[in-house]
Amino acid sequence: MPSPRPDVHPPVVTGIGVASGLGHGKDAFRQGLFEGRSVFALLARPGRQRGDGSPPFFGVEMPDPPSILPPRVERTAGLSGRAAVAVLDEAWREAGLDRVAPERIGLIVGGTNLMAREQFLSLRDYAERLDFLPPRHGHVFLDTDICGLCASQFPIRGFAHTIGAASASGAAAIVAAAEAVSSGRVDACIALGALQDVSALDLQGFRALGALGAGPVCRPMDRGHDGFLYGEACAALVVTRPELAGGTIYGRVLGAGFCADGCRGPEPNSDGQVRAAQDALADAGLAAADIDYVNAHATGTPSGDDAELETLRRLNLGHARVNATKSIIGHGLSAAGAVEAAAVLIQMREGLLHPVLHLETPLDEGFGWVRGGMAEHRIRHALKFSFGFGGSNIALVFGAPEGAAA
Structure with a gap:
């Protein structure tokens, strides 16, 4: 449900971290988006192909993350x-965030079942010698392991928990983060859309x-x-009260x-999508006519695209x-809503829109598709859609920083 009236001082996004196949x-994300660089290829990580001569799985994989953790900890982290x-x-x-008291910082990780490929590989490697399973497997299968890992490396002492809404999980984390700050x-x-590390079993399930x-x-x-193609991705957005913003303000979280x-499964539902958008617009105190840019959920599945167009x-x-x-980085599943929100805010800051790749027909x-390359556009109010299996429908309204776009 929307708030009774718009927040006169809505929370703002002051920091973004992102990783993808770009x-x-x-910097790499921004450059790849505006270049419209296609990075789809055969999935190559161990545990991502069936290996039985069946059609291969395509998608997007990122370079290995930089080594930030202490070596002893990194060895235990997936x-x-x-x-x-x-x-x-x-x-x-x-x-x-070092300026903020640790007890006043929260973390919400969007995503569930995040390490399926690691479990898949562990079963393969230890099925005949389970007594030798490394102790870390007693907790790394829990989604809260990422909360604990992050809070052990950064002074986050307010709260840290996960939230699950399938492919809308990253967006759900933003909703919850904005509510925690506004309250x-x-x-x-920090709203973190976690990398969902899928296995060949998961990919075959999607294929089925x-x-x-x-x-x-x-x-x-x-x-x-x-249909959609999987893409490894992860993003973190820092949501704060506007008076605490120290430097960069990417945009305001106006409504959700x-x-x-x-619905239980993958059935897209335009009624739910419209209701989410209407609630977000009411929360922001805006009308659809005020929206000048939409970042669509747009998975590439026929039923999903048709329902969203109806919406x-x-x-x-x-x-x-x-x-x-x-169309550029693939479908990040749990991370998608957060990564795409980062794309919205980066485009808002740059005054540019990235193209929709492979949109030939x-x-x-009747819609203002961005085709043929990046386009100049000063975003004032953006609408971001995220939908997930199980009937989760999320709409977010972002506004340009005050005074940034007339």
Whole structure:
């Protein structure tokens, strides 16, 4: 449900850390987005292919995270944990969180079942000698392990917990972080969309559902779409009260809508999507006519794209520019909402929009798709959609920093 009235001093985003197939750090992310660089390829990490002659899985994998952790700790941390620490370090430094009392800093990790590939490999390697399973497996399978890893390396002493909403988990973390700051529970809260480290078993499950594309590229909102392609990704956004912002302000978190539509599996539901957007707009004190840019969920699945287009039509958003970040970096699953929110805020700061790749024959020509390369556009109010299996529908409204866009 939306708030009774808009917050006159909405929380702001003051730090961003991001990692994707474009590389580690905001500079690599920014450059790759605006260049529209395609990075899809065969998935190569151990445990990601069936190896039985069946069609291979395509997607996007990132370079290994930088070594930030002490060696003794790094040896016990999986890919998801190491990526989380790297993006948190970047966001923490930019936001200057060392100035904030540790007891006034919170962390919300968006994502569940984050280390499936590691468990898959462990079962393969230790099935015949379970007595030799390393002790770390007693806790690394828990989603809270990433909370503990981050809080052990950074002075986060307010709270640290996870939140799950399938592919909307990263966006759900932003909603919860903004609420924690607005309520005064903490002065700063980090919303972290965690890297969901999938295995061949998970990918085969998506294929069996008919949700996974055949590759080699992903085509959101195009007549040639046939499903999503997985993309490793992770992002951290620091949300604070505006009076505590020390330097950079990327944008304001003006409104959020988070609702259930009663579906269990992968069935997209336009009614739930519209209701989430209407709640977010009411929370922000805005109308759909005030939105000048939409970052679509846009997975590339036929049913998902069709439902989202219906939602855009029902909201009368034909005047807004629209792009799809998954066309460049793939679908980050748990991380997607946070990584794409980072893309929204970076575009807002730069006054540029990244293109939608592989959009040759749009399903609907009546929208302001960003095609053929990056485009200049000064975003005033952005709408970000994130939807997840299990009927989770989230819409976020971001506004430019006060005085930044007339």
